[in-house]
Amino acid sequence: MEQIQNEQEKSPNQNLLLCPMCHQKVLQEYYFCPNCGKELRSKPLPTDALSQGATYALSIIIPLTGFIFISKWPGAKYFKSSDPKARRTGAIAWIILLASTIFTIWFAYYLADKAIQSSLSSLNADLGGF
Ligand SMILES: [Zn+2]
Numbered sequence: 001m002e003q004i005q006n007e008q009e010k011s012p013n014q015n016l017l018l019c020p021m022c023h024q025k026v027l028q029e030y031y032f033c034p035n036c037g038k039e040l041r042s043k044p045l046p047t048d049a050l051s052q053g054a055t056y057a058l059s060i061i062i063p064l065t066g067f068i069f070i071s072k073w074p075g076a077k078y079f080k081s082s083d084p085k086a087r088r089t090g091a092i093a094w095i096i097l098l099a100s101t102i103f104t105i106w107f108a109y110y111l112a113d114k115a116i117q118s119s120l121s122s123l124n125a126d127l128g129g130f
Contacts, residue, residue, distance in 0.1 A: 059096035
C-alpha cells in the first residue's frame, strides 16, 4: 500500500491552492482551510511602529541575554516574509542583532581582559611584596 504523495500543492489555477490536509481547493488568500480548518499560511506580520520597535528592541536585548530568547525573536520570520515592508523590518532587525552580538562579544572580551589585568596586577602586587 503506497501512499500517493501530493507533489503539486498548487493547482494550475493561480488563485486556487489545494489544502495539504484535506485536498480541498482553497483560495490563495485564505489563511485557514474552510473545510478542515488547517492553517494554510501564517497571518501577515504586523508592520506598525510598535511591532517594529519591539522587534528591534529584542534584537538588541537577545545577544545580551546569551540568546536565551532567540526563539521569541521575530526577525527571521520578518526577513522571510513576502511583504516587502515586513522584509525590510527583518533586514534591519538582523543588522541590529549582528551589531548587538558584536558589541556583546566585544564587551565580554573587554570585561574578561579587565578581569585578567586586575588579577595580574594584584598578582604582581602580591609578588612585589616578597
Ligand atoms: Zn482542508
